[in-house]
Amino acid sequence: MIATREPGLTQAAPLPTPARVIRQRQSGMRWGLHSLLWILAILEFYPMVLAVFMSLKTNTQYYLHPFSLSFPLDFGNYSQAFSVIWHYMLNSVAVVTLSLAGTLLVSTLAGFVIGRYQFPGRNLLYYMLIGLMMVPGVLTMVPMFVLISHFHMVDSWWGLVFPYIAGGEIFSIFLLRQFMMGIPQELFDAAQVDGASIWQEFWHIALPSVLPILGVIAVNHVVGWWNDLIWPSIVLTSQKWMTLMPGLYSFTGQNQANVGPLMAGYVIGSIPLVILFMFTSRLFMEGMNSGAFKL
Amino acid sequence: MALTDAPVAAKSAKRLRRQPLWIIYGFVFPAMAMALVFDYYPALSGLYLSMTNTMEVGIQSQFVGFSNYVQLFTSSIFLNSLWHMLVLAVVGMTIGTVVPLLVAEMIFHLMNGRWRYVYRLTFLIKMLVPGMVVVEVWGYILSVGGLLDKICHFLGLPGGSTGWLVDQHTALPAIMFIGFPWVAGVGILIYYAGLVAIDPEILDAAAVDGSGGLHRVLNVDVPLVLGQVKLIVILSAIGGFQGYFAQFLLTQGGPGWSTMVPGYYMYQSAFVNGDMGLASAVGVFLFVLIFSITLMNMKYLRSSQDYAGQR
Incomplete structure (x- = not known):
């Protein structure tokens, strides 16, 4: 019987539904949970807050009170930092755009025929692509550098773009194949009756149907590439081609004693993704959920 | 696997149609070409390179068999770095498995869709912030007279007088401490998805049986999200074994090799010492x-699913 263990209950009292039991228990601890979560969130974000505080200080203010907000706020650091890193940001935009266009193009095409057509070697090709998920970046990094040296891609955007596409297409094809398989067959049948070619099927049916998942893939790749530091700092050597993170890294080297401009640079470099996130948070979250498979 | 709910219509696979083969292969060709040139070739040439004495690119190199491996496993720096990697990975796995589970439970217990979403989103935003920025700021927190020193001083604890990352004895623990309280990450989402998928009747039954709080978490929830737990253990192990971000930015494996890990050893061998073979x-x-x-x-995940299927 339900709730026989509750001491104050008589037979006449309405039996508490399980949901109500839960709710009663919850109401007591809800405030505790909220405050704990807020404390965790504040601790988690404190380094970012600290970066903002430090970015608003002159050097003197930093040496007096390094870890709190000090007045007057010094916004000069931002213009100083921006004058150096805007160039890196533009380079990053270019690299990310090229990589994204390439990744989405090759993986949508491949995902389409692997998901919708029967042909000899289909499974072999699919597992050859998907199997690469088991190959970690540490194995390929050094030989990849040797390879792009042979291709004369060192110190050029292509040394980033091609490895990014080759790395990004794997998981994208995995997701796209699944979504291509999920498109209702009736749409394709109707198109065939109308005499549509494979290109028209791809362009007018498959592509519009997978647009949402393309958004998920795009947002997640953009975040990864924008924040990538080690590989671009190996590939790129000249300021001219430098992307944002290696750019900030060299900016760090030059400003060890100038914490204000340095932190301002970090803050500026973090802002574009936060803005992107505001418009695409759901896509990002979905991608993170499915990204659990990526090993 | 049970974690994605991608809409897969299995029966549509039977109705795949035929097209001229060259067109179909043409669709797969770009992806395959990229994979062969920029994934397979580097992976395989890595095996070969590891048996050569390739120093710098373009210079003639010779086949040297396993001597690079011998050199590695007789190098005390490398052997110590394995130990550091293991310690970092075990600590990282423990933290990465337990903390997100607790926080996901806290969020799940809120019983309010809006707040649940707000908290998940909040912790997710942290993942957008460039890792470089986070680690660099932590470098300031851990430096001499940094925030951690100030907190220690305030609490009357003995603070590091040399900086936590500069002292040989504290550098490795200090690297583990980076990212405290280690909440943000994909772990929360994975656990949360697992908790949401638990049959509400089970939770109701647990509540009726008087199981609540930590008791319920340990005896009801954890067994039901065991698949997720294993996944996260593996993900953090893989991350822990190949990661060297903090070493790259803050310690360069020092002081005195005390934070050296194999990943950074590889980076240094290749791009500082120019020994591509090693x-x-x-x-x-x-x-x-x-x-x-x-x-x-894969083996364990499958067995856990079989297990779930039998019940």
Whole structure:
């Protein structure tokens, strides 16, 4: 019987539904949970807050009170930092755009025929692509550098773009194949009756149907590439081609004693993704959920 | 696997149609070409490079058999770095498995869709912030007279007088401490998805039986999200074995090799000392390590699903 263990209950009292039991228990601890979560969130974000505080200080203010907000706020650091890193940001935009266009193009095409057509070697090709998920970046990094040296891609955007596409297409094809398989067959049948070619099927049916998942893939790749530091700092050597993170890294080297401009640079470099996130948070979250498979 | 709910219509696979083959292969060709040139070739040439004495690119190199591997496993720096990697990975796995589970439970217990979403989103935003920025700021927190020193001083604890990352004895623990309280990450989402998928009737039954709070978490929830727990253990193990971000930015493996890990050893061999052969050997070694863990993971994940299916 339900709730026989509750001491104050008589037979006449309405039996508490399980949901109500839960709710009663919850109401007591809800405030505790909220405050704990807020404390965790504040601790988690404190380094970012600290970066903002430090970015608003002159050097003197930093040496007096390094870890709190000090007045007057010094916004000069931002213009100083921006004058150096805007160039890196533009380079990053270019690299990310090229990589994204390439990744989405090759993986949508491949995902389409692997998901919708029967042909000899289909499974072999699919597992050859998907199997690469088991190959970690540490194995390929050094030989990849040797390879792009042979291709004369060192110190050029292509040394980033091609490895990014080759790395990004794997998981994208995995997701796209699944979504291509999920498109209702009736749409394709109707198109065939109308005499549509494979290109028209791809362009007018498959592509519009997978647009949402393309958004998920795009947002997640953009975040990864924008924040990538080690590989671009190996590939790129000249300021001219430098992307944002290696750019900030060299900016760090030059400003060890100038914490204000340095932190301002970090803050500026973090802002574009936060803005992107505001418009695409759901896509990002979905991608993170499915990204659990990526090993 | 039960974690994605991608809409897969299995029966549509039977109705796949035929087209001229060259067109179909044409669609797959770009992806395949990229994979062969920029994934397969580097992976395989890594195996070969690890058996050569390739120094700098373009200079003639010779086949040297396993001597790079011998050099690695007789180098005390490398052997110590394995130990550091293991310590960092075990600590990282423990933290990465437990903390997100607790926080996901807290969020799940809120019983309010809006707040649940707000908290998940909040912790997710942290993942957008460039890792470089986070780690660099932590470098300031851990430096001499940094925030941690100030907190220690305030609490009357003995603070580091040399900086936490500069002292040989504290550098490795200090690296583990980076990212405190280690909440943000994909772990929360994975656990949360697992908790949401639990049959509400089970939770109701647990509540009726008087199981609540930590008791319910340990005896009801954890067994039901065991698949997720294993997944996260494996993911953090893989991350822990190949990661060297803090070493790259803050310690360069020092002081006195006390924070050296194989990943950074590889980076230094290749791009500081210009020994591509030796570096590739490290890469191959880490690959074998990670690959065997991944295989174990697949076996265990499957067995846990079989287990769930039997019940």
